[in-house]
Ligand SMILES: Cc1cc2nc3c(=O)[nH]c(=O)nc-3n(C[C@H](O)[C@H](O)[C@H](O)COP(=O)(O)O)c2cc1C
Ligand code: SF4
């Protein structure tokens with residue numbers, strides 16, 4: 001019986017993995033070859049998807065990108081024995097793209113069957129929860145603080161401090177809420193983890209429950225992720241059956257349960273207070289802070305709100321020691337960051353590396369330049385509220401503070417590459433358009449400012465009173481930055497200002513008339 | 518405002534032109550009853566209603582309001598806040614095309630514009646034969662293999678004009 005691994009990650013499915021899995025099963029049946037097709041998450045080498053792996057005596061051997069039409073040829077070439085073929089990439093973990101990474105959070109993703117508790121345990125799963133149950137709340141939080149883990153959702157807030165606030169708060173009940181709204185363009189690490197290793201998230205949430213004294217968790221998944229939503233539902237069921245969720249988790253007397261909830265298509269519901277409103281069944285309008293969700297969160301109770309990756313990092317760092325985690329990274333950015341390399345790039349995918357790598361290493365060495373083969377012109381980091389950097393500024397290291405200093409943000413770690421055909425004035429206009437479409441509507445600078453911003457950019461590009469309109473734009477950006485209630489309105493100026501600062505020539509009316517002609 | 522930038526589906530034809538399941542008060546009541554035990558039941562409830570009726574039927578709104586002890590205006594406010602909830606049914610098939618930055622970087626904007634032009638549609642509208650609704654979406658998490666889409670919930674990557682035309686044809690046939 002030969003085991004063949006085919007991803008069921010949404011990106012692999014988008015590139016034809018379902019047809020490949022079916023073709024493999026059919027060809028194996030036709031040849032009478034005893035095989036078992038195991039569906040996994042993705043290794044994150046998106047450009048090689050669907051990446052099929054075969055278990056051989058020499059370990060797992062990868063072939064990719066495989067199309068259904070390649071399958072008969074692969075069998076004929078002897079891929080069940082790991083034989084040579086133009087699509088053969090060898091042992092995936094020895095592929096330079098993976099070999100250079102430090103896979104901690106994504107150690108199991110693409111390797112195990114995401115819904116098998118046995119597989120998860122065999123790869124070190126639930127060791128973090130075991131240690132957490134031994135340590136108890138206070139010591140878990142001390143370990144977390146020592147690890148230096150900061151929230152991966154965007155703001156980079158120290159996770160240990162957040163948990164400690166919730167732990168200290170007195171209340172009849174507390175909640176753990178996982179923010180799986182992942183709305184930033186160019187990001188997909190949360191999705192990959194939920195589809196490829198959902199027990200890591202479940203384990204992280206259970207540990208959070210033990211640490212702060214909460215017995216109920218919610219995972220709020222965006223509706224654009226139907227596969228992740230289904231996988232999580234099945235994983236919660238499997239973890240419950242195995243006793244890792246329920247009245248006495250992992251054989252202890254601590255209760256913890258999880259409910260998976262679906263968003264409804266609203267970017268702003270990634271903002272934590274808007275997310276809580278949404279979970280409560282309301283419009284997703286942002287709440288003023290204070291009170292912090294850690295003090296008064298879901299249904300007014302103390303609530304931990306953490307990103308998927310923040311929670312999923314916890315099991316590993318508890319199981320393997322917080323010191324190992326803290327030893328990675330630079331300055332105040334410790335541990336690893338799962339970077340998502342996307343857009344117009346030859347080799348896009350998930351790159352988990354310690355903080356400190358430069359953008360250039362990511363885009364040029366990992367990414368191999370653009371997919372179109374044209375020169376890189378701009379790189380947007382941190383989603384729709386992140387800055388655009390020109391090609392000559394790619395030596396910025398991945399580090400929260402370094403990005404702030406460069407007037408940008410790391411955010412959720414999305415890196416989107418553009419070639420030299422990009423029109424940066426249109427990108428700036430889009431930043432306003434997106435803000436106008438997704439604003440929660442609570443405050444004027446954001447709600448009205450975004451619409452005005454689009455109009456002003458249009459006027460500038462049409463050559464109407466350019467000097468006056470540039471001045472209006474500057475004022476508008478200042479008001480949005482200073483007077484918005486949350487980062488939606490407050491940071492929309494970031495991509496716009498970076499476009500103005502680094503690509504002023506694109507706002508020249510003449511150039512755009514030419515381009516349009 | 519929340520409706521800017523994404524087209525209101527309401528103007529794409531009235532409910533009776535479609536083949537959507539007709540409103541069934543008993544079925545709606547059963548769906549509502551099944552959600553009453555949850556903490557914060559409104560969003561899951563609205564999703565379940567939309568799964569059953571391809572939209573949030575008007576007559577369901579007062580029923581939901583009564584059951585959850587909310588005003589009709591509150592329920593309406595929630596339905597209108599979220600892009601997912603429709604007040605009139607979508608076509609038999611729904612194609613969500615990504616409009617966000619990573620897909621823009623690989624040509625999504627001209628690709629979508631030309632496709633909509635071939636179908637004679639604007640964003641959010643559906644074809645006359647009720648086969649296909651084309652809706653904008655901001656990121657599907659398929660940003661390393663864009664331009665990306667979801668066709669009836671199934672992901673499609675590295676879209677080209679011919680892949681889009683095939684999807685439209687598939688929608689027409691079934
Ligand atoms: C407009 C906006 C959108 C956001 N979207 C997300 C998101 O999709 N996922 C996320 O984890 N955090 C998002 N955040 C950040 C959250 O508000 C919050 O900081 C985070 O969930 C906290 O978790 P962490 O400490 O683990 O990062 C967003 C913030 C803003 C202002
Ligand atoms: S800045 Fe925008 S999204 Fe944030 S609270 Fe104000 S209106 Fe809402």
Ligand code: FES
Nearest residue numbers: 615620657659660
């Ligand atoms: S930007 Fe299109 S899928 Fe993410």
